[in-house]
Amino acid sequence: MSGRGPAYALGGVYGAAAVLTLYALGDTLWYGVTEPGIALAFGVLITLGELSRWGVRTGPCALPAEREPAPLGAAGALAYALLGQIAGQPTTHGVLQVVAVVVAAALAGAVPHIAAGHGPALDHVVRRVLTVAFAAVCFQPLYNSGLWGERVGHGPYHALFLALLLVLTALCDAVLAAAMARARTGYPYGPLLRDELRALLGIGSAVCATGAVMALGVAVAGLWALPVFCVPLLLTQLSFRRYAAVRTTYRQTITSLARATEIAGYTPQGHARRVALLSRAVGRELGLSEPDLTVLEYAALMHDIGQLSLLDPVQGGATASLPPAEQRRIALLGGAVVRQTGVPAEVAVVVERQADPYREQPLSARIVRAVNAYDDLSGESGGGLGGPLSALEQLRLGTGHDYQPEVVESLARVLARGGLTPSPPG
Amino acid sequence: MRALSVAGRAYILCALIAAVCCALPALRPGAGTPWRAAALLAALYTACEVLGRRPFLVSAVRVGSGSFFPVLLAAVLLLPPSAAALVAVPGALAGHVERRPRAVRRVWRAAQLALAAWCAAHVRALLDGGAALGGGAAAPDFPYVLLPAGAAVLAFCLVLTALDGGILATAERLPARTAWRGLLLRSVAPHCVQGLAGLMTAVLWRSPYGPLAALFVLLPMYISCWVFAQYHRERAAHQATIRALVQAVDIKDKYTRGHSERVGRASVMIAREIGMEEDRVEVLRFAGILHDVGKLGVPTRLLRKDGPLTPEERRVIELHPEYGHEMVRGIGFLGEARAAILHHHERLDGSGYPYGLAGGQIPEFARVVAVADAFDAMTSTRSYRRARPVGTALRELDRCAGTQFDPRMVRALARALTRQGWHPRVTSDEQADPRGNVPPPRGGDEPPAPARGGEAGSPLAAARPNDPGRPG
Structure with a gap:
């Protein structure tokens, strides 16, 4: 299904970035750096931004905020690309020097991360290079040739056009990021792009605004503006970090709650976790958005929680082989427990309706139902004859009433691709 | 809500009168108040406060009120004292108030902010901060401008905490020492960050790029407030989940x-x-x-x-x-x-x-x-x-x-x-829900x-x- 297109696209992106980088570095080294002081100041800023990068987590479970792991570095790079004046004097650096400085600074900032064994996060650097090159190509030639001054001037319209340019750059970055994610994970392009665009509203817009403010601030006040103007963005980064930390803790707690049924012997070891991962993958395949995927994941983790209220464990925890009325009753009990947790009400609805016929279910509940049945039937204890193939076959037989055919086919595709993508930590 | 004490009422009334006295000179004819800038800033501050009352975009998360001091502090740096005091008023009156009595709290907040802005603007004027901001062709005088800006922020913060402590002492009848203890220490760091944002806003406002460029400064601040509110929501959800774990034990x-x-x-x-x-x-x-x-x-x-x-x-x-x-x-x-x-x-x-x-x-x-x-x-x-x-x-x-x-x-x-x-006492009094194949409780027999x-x-x-x- 995924074909080779995305892989070629990734190769193309990497190739373009590599060629651009080599050309820019070569040109800059050959002709020398113009205005080395400014280049150094921005280089240091970008390096510091990269150093403060958060734990690299670019998997499918990354928060929208984590799409931009080094906001300060990104803002600094954009500001350098859009810098036209410094304290009222025009600057003369060109596109190639911008690219060279950004690459050098990004690589310098990556050294400690590599030393700590985190890996270089090359995707991130490639995206940064191409995005900054785009902004610089749109701005610097126009500005340096004086055309910008004639048409736009250096007044309020300058700020307005800068904002427009940044919006374009952000869109370009989102398209690029979605294409790279598609190549890495094989998920459909549309939902990935939608998630990237949604992330723009959060940290993305803060980064763009700070980039513009820094460029304008330096133009007015000189390099003094750099340290002063990065404070609000640092604050934003800090709040995103705290938010991410509490999200992680929350996920851990929900996972623990989900593990209760396994420890009690109601469900097989690792069942909730497997169902959650596989549900997420199937949800991706079906094009669910990031918030929907979170609801799906929580619901999948807690889908068996209702069994805690049972006096005796169901044989092997395989609810899929119970009579429908019994399944539905357990589902309702689970919903009652889930409603007491702090998760959104949608999660409880999914848990409650997981045993209904698929035509009466919301899509998330259909996914949880099919994936749960698959995990029950494919395990040794599930009462099925074992093996993923026979489990899928049984699901296909049930598509008339119990399981939605599209969901089962997505599940089959996910399994055929090798099943699960790397699991989220925690 | 219990009735406000007499001392509390008197205190609020005094603050109100003082605030009116601070703001009135701006309305005198010939005061030279820059009305355009003042109106723009006041509208901006009001918009921020009103936006803070509403759910941001799609998710129903409120942004805490009082998050938009950057606008106020920019006004302090840009405008004469009495005009800076005026800027705070409409936003404070329109802002979100959590607890009752809302009307009194709004009035109190407006008076408090107006007083703080007035004092801070005086400090700024003493240190000649207006000229240091630059404007037109003149570049801002960095790093000197950090001094008047820092002093103004400190004054703003001091006046706010002093007034806050006073209201705690009179209206809530807390002993004066407990009322003030820790208030200042807790508020200095956030005010400094907001002050830097205010300084940036003011510098860009005066620059050839104009007020529009100044708006860009507020976006990261707004987003960080929004994320912070989300953080609080998520933390509450987490605590509810821990409670659910405990209740699950209780059910069994x-x-x-x-x-x-x-x-x-x-x-x-x-x-x-x-x-x-x-x-x-x-x-x-x-x-x-x-x-x-x-x-x-x-x-x-x-x-x-x-x-x-x-x-x-x-x-x-x-x-x-x-x-x-x-x-x-x-x-x-x-x-x-x-x-x-x-x-x-x-x-x-x-x-x-x-x-x-x-x-x-x-x-x-x-x-x-x-x-x-x-x-x-x-x-x-x-x-x-x-x-x-x-x-x-x-x-x-x-x-x-x-x-x-x-x-x-x-x-x-x-x-x-x-x-x-x-x-x-049992804090979690919960219903006995119908349970699966659980036997009926075998009572006292x-x-x-x-x-x-x-x-x-x-x-x-x-x-x-x-x-x-x-x-x-």
């Missing part, structure tokens, strides 16, 4: 309803008494609340069994600390609490379970939770016996101190109890069971404190 083992919360409370009392640091106390509270979470892994039939347990059944129930530890292993923030959950049934003489640790081998948290657990088990009513008075329970704990309990923790609990008393498993070592219950056969 309904004899011990409220036990977990009370053990958490008693653990905190002990910890404060022995002078534990505050962040460890918080973790310890979770240890107390979650100590029995492993009972989720014990079959409900065993937990509810009336009548003596067979050795086999007792062994199963004694697995609950290990089950609990296994469950919470993945929750990073619990830290030391995980060890407490695993070891809260160890005894000082090494006869406890699961590992038979003795003395100092038992983690400190576990020793605290063990005492709290036993105390609450003895002082609450069980199906098979009545609750015992606090004094009797303490004597019993004291008798077993050294063999079963850490004497230091027992003494700490006794001291805390004489000082604060013990107010056991059963003979009281002498030994029921899985609960803290209530030595009195069997009058044989070190009976190894008694689980729990």
